[in-house]
Amino acid sequence: MTPAAAPSLAALPVLLFLWVSASPAAAPQAAPNNQAGAPDITGAWERVGAGALGGGQGTDPRNPRPAPPPPLKPAFLTEWQAAQQAAREATAKGQPVGSNWVNCLPDGMPGMMQGPFPFEILQTKGQVTIIQESFTQVRRILLDRPQLSPDEVDPSFYGRSVGRWEGNTLVVDTIGIKEHVRYQGMPHSNQMRITERIRLVEPNVLVDEIVVQDPVTLDKPWAFSFTYRRLPDYMLLEYICEDNREYIDEKGLQRMRLGGPERR
Amino acid sequence: MPHRRSAHPILAVAFACTWVLTLAAHHSFAVFDHTQTLTVTGTVTSFQWSNPHGFLELDYQTATGATRHYTIELTSINMLSRAGWHSRSIKAGESVTAVVAPLLSGEPGGLLLQVTLASGQVLTAPVPGADTFKRTPEKVLK
Numbered sequence: 001m002t003p004a005a006a007p008s009l010a011a012l013p014v015l016l017f018l019w020v021s022a023s024p025a026a027a028p029q030a031a032p033n034n035q036a037g038a039p040d041i042t043g044a045w046e047r048v049g050a051g052a053l054g055g056g057q058g059t060d061p062r063n064p065r066p067a068p069p070p071p072l073k074p075a076f077l078t079e080w081q082a083a084q085q086a087a088r089e090a091t092a093k094g095q096p097v098g099s100n101w102v103n104c105l106p107d108g109m110p111g112m113m114q115g116p117f118p119f120e121i122l123q124t125k126g127q128v129t130i131i132q133e134s135f136t137q138v139r140r141i142l143l144d145r146p147q148l149s150p151d152e153v154d155p156s157f158y159g160r161s162v163g164r165w166e167g168n169t170l171v172v173d174t175i176g177i178k179e180h181v182r183y184q185g186m187p188h189s190n191q192m193r194i195t196e197r198i199r200l201v202e203p204n205v206l207v208d209e210i211v212v213q214d215p216v217t218l219d220k221p222w223a224f225s226f227t228y229r230r231l232p233d234y235m236l237l238e239y240i241c242e243d244n245r246e247y248i249d250e251k252g253l254q255r256m257r258l259g260g261p262e263r264r
Numbered sequence: 265m266p267h268r269r270s271a272h273p274i275l276a277v278a279f280a281c282t283w284v285l286t287l288a289a290h291h292s293f294a295v296f297d298h299t300q301t302l303t304v305t306g307t308v309t310s311f312q313w314s315n316p317h318g319f320l321e322l323d324y325q326t327a328t329g330a331t332r333h334y335t336i337e338l339t340s341i342n343m344l345s346r347a348g349w350h351s352r353s354i355k356a357g358e359s360v361t362a363v364v365a366p367l368l369s370g371e372p373g374g375l376l377l378q379v380t381l382a383s384g385q386v387l388t389a390p391v392p393g394a395d396t397f398k399r400t401p402e403k404v405l406k
Binding site: 091092094101104117133134237239240241242243244245246254255256258259260 | 294295296297310312314315316317319321333335337340341342345367368369371372373
């Protein structure tokens with residue numbers, strides 16, 4: 001910037017006024033992707049409730065699972081029940097059936113919101129980002145953007161999420177979850193749609209009401225919710241699957257590789 | 265705020281639910297014996313601060329004086345960290361006594377429940393559902 005182009009000090013108040021006037025807080029309608037007026041949900045959170053330990057000691061709510069069984073259509077229900085029963089029997093015998101976790105694969109959606117560990121929410125312009133500490137899972141919720149059709153979305157673990165603030169509630173629509181990414185083993189098609197209503201019910205208590213719909217596999221919408229408490233002083237830790245010694249053997253059962261001289 | 269009142273019962277129930285049924289961390293802990301514990305005293309060959317699990321590797325002496333190796337799995341280091349552990353909690357070369365839930369397969373490995381360091385300090389591992397692992401009278405691995 002040349003000295004001639006630099007604003008004089010006298011013009012500073014005017015420039016400041018213009019900047020303030022143009023800021024999202026002053027004119028929310030001028031910037032559709034802002035979060036002016038939205039509740040502040042930025043920060044670390046931890047799920048509470050069935051299976052969650054709470055108290056910042058590390059939640060681990062894989063079981064018991066807080067959602068009811070998925071209301072599957074009969075054609076899918078029989079197979080799902082058989083798989084659940086087989087898993088229970090294998091666990092009782094000390095030979096648990098291998099899961100995605102054994103292979104160090106993340107939960108994806110909506111399992112990520114069950115949150116085995118604390119997670120962090122970041123509110124930035126046009127986007128809400130959720131980072132789950134376990135497996136360093138990241139999902140991005142695009143604000144005030146149109147949703148695509150399922151056929152236009154490449155399947156992924158977290159899908160395509162678009163959201164909007166309806167008053168104090170963040171309403172999120174997610175499609176495009178890979179068919180092998182299954183919460184509670186629920187089979188689904190590419191028509192699966194996850195709707196979330198995320199809101200503060202107390203200054204430090206957040207609720208995510210989730211409804212899963214799939215015209216192919218579900219008889220009716222599958223509704224459940226998670227409750228989280230704010231962790232004001234918590235900083236998320238790193239989680240990298242650096243040395244995964246678990247594996248699934250040829251029988252589909254979980255095993256553990258030993259250490260020792262041969263590994264040194 | 266219409267939702268304000270309903271949050272209290274939710275939280276009351278949530279915080280009351282400190283009991284935990286079968287819990288899994290990175291994987292199911294069902295591969296470990298929930299009915300008995302084993303005590304292993306040995307020299308630490310490594311204390312591995314890693315995910316999805318930490319590992320404590322020990323060499324111990326058998327009754328005949330032979331050296332054998334035993335692998336002890338810990339929870340994720342995130343859980344250890346939140347429980348106050350850190351990467352320097354146990355040092356290589358240190359002599360420790362570990363109480364473990366042994367692998368059901370009979371292989372020389374187990375899940376750490378508690379470890380006594382050379383200093384005498386006792387560290388409890390933050391195993392989810394730790395109370396589901398039955399502590400039995402000391403049985404020392406020889």
